[in-house]
Amino acid sequence: FNTVNDWARPFRMPDFFFIAGLFLMRRIDRPWRSYLDTKVVHFAYFYVLWMSVWYIVRIPVYIDRMGLDNALLLYPMSFIEPLGSLWFIYMLAVFFVVAKLTRPLPVWLVWLAGAVLHSLQIHTGWRVIDEFSSRFVFFYSGFVFAPYAFSIASFFTRQKVATIVAGLVIWAVIEGWLVFGGHSLLPGVSLALGFAGTGAIITAGILLSKTRLGEPVRYLGEHSLVVFLSYFLFSVAARIIMLKTGLVSDPVVLITLATLAGITGPVIADLITRNTPLFFLYRRPYAFRLGGMRQAAPVRRQGKTTPAAGGN
Structure with a gap:
C-alpha cells in the first residue's frame, strides 16, 4: 500500500481540486452574496462541524501526545491551521475566494502564477500556505480548461474499451518510472504528472461508466x-x-x-x-x-x- 500511495501521490489531490474547479465557470460570476454562501460558507460549515467531531474523538490522544494546555489550544488553532484530513475542505473555500478575487485579471497570468508557486515547492510548515502554493494551479486549471476537459472526455466516451485500457496502462507505466526513478518532484515534471494523472482518473471513470460499476461510481461521485x-x-x-x-x-x-x-x-x-x-x-x-x-x-x-x- 505504501508503494501504491507513493505512485499515486503526484495526482491524488490534484485530480480532486481539478474536478472541483471544472464547474466553477457556471458560478464565478454570481453576486458575491450568493457566491460566498455556496462556495465559502458551505464548506466552512462542514469544516467546522466535522473538525469539531474529529477533535472531540481525538482529544484523549492529543492530551497524551502534547499535554492538556497544547491540546486545548489545538482547537482554536484549527481555524487557522486546518486539522487532519479535513484540510482540503478548508482549502476549497480559500480557492473559491481567490478565484473570485482574481476574476478581473487575465487568466493566463493567474494560471502562470499558480504554476510557478507549484514549481517552487514551498514548505513553510503552515499548511494553508504550502497547500495553496502546491494545489491552486490544479483548481484554477479545472476552471480555465473546463471546455477542453469536457471535449476530451466526450472523445474518450466514443473509444473502444481496449483503447482506453491500453492508454491507461501506458500512463501507469510512465507514472511509475518517473516516481520511482526519483524524477516526479522535478520542476515541470510534478505539474505534468498532476495533469496526466487527473486525465487518467477521468478516463478511468469513463471506462467504469461502460460497466456495471458505472452507477455506483456515479453515485459516489455525486x-x-x-x-x-x-x-x-x-x-x-x-x-x-x-x-x-x-x-x-x-x-x-x-x-x-x-x-x-x-x-x-x-x-x-x-x-x-x-x-x-x-x-x-x-x-x-x-x-x-x-x-x-x-x-x-x-x-x-x-x-x-x-x-x-x-x-x-
Whole structure:
C-alpha cells in the first residue's frame, strides 16, 4: 500500500481540486452574496462541524501526545491551521475566494502564477500556505480548461474499451518510472504528472461508466463530499474494531476493509440521517445559510428527500 500511495501521490489531490474547479465557470460570476454562501460558507460549515467531531474523538490522544494546555489550544488553532484530513475542505473555500478575487485579471497570468508557486515547492510548515502554493494551479486549471476537459472526455466516451485500457496502462507505466526513478518532484515534471494523472482518473471513470460499476461510481461521485467528510471516522473505527477483536490480522486485508468502511460508512450514515434531526451532519441547515438563500435542509418531494449536501 505504501508503494501504491507513493505512485499515486503526484495526482491524488490534484485530480480532486481539478474536478472541483471544472464547474466553477457556471458560478464565478454570481453576486458575491450568493457566491460566498455556496462556495465559502458551505464548506466552512462542514469544516467546522466535522473538525469539531474529529477533535472531540481525538482529544484523549492529543492530551497524551502534547499535554492538556497544547491540546486545548489545538482547537482554536484549527481555524487557522486546518486539522487532519479535513484540510482540503478548508482549502476549497480559500480557492473559491481567490478565484473570485482574481476574476478581473487575465487568466493566463493567474494560471502562470499558480504554476510557478507549484514549481517552487514551498514548505513553510503552515499548511494553508504550502497547500495553496502546491494545489491552486490544479483548481484554477479545472476552471480555465473546463471546455477542453469536457471535449476530451466526450472523445474518450466514443473509444473502444481496449483503447482506453491500453492508454491507461501506458500512463501507469510512465507514472511509475518517473516516481520511482526519483524524477516526479522535478520542476515541470510534478505539474505534468498532476495533469496526466487527473486525465487518467477521468478516463478511468469513463471506462467504469461502460460497466456495471458505472452507477455506483456515479453515485459516489455525486456524494463525494459526504464520503470525504467522515471517511476518517468510519475508517479509523473499522480499523480499531478489527484490531481489538482480532478479526483481521493481515495488514493488506485490514487496510482494504478499513478503506471500504471509510467509503461505504458515510454513504449509509447519510441515508439513515437524511430525514432525521441528525440531517445537519451532511446537509447544511437553513440557519447556516446567508439570508435569502434557498433552503438547504431536506425537502420532501413525492415521498423522497432531495439531496442538499452539495454547493449550488
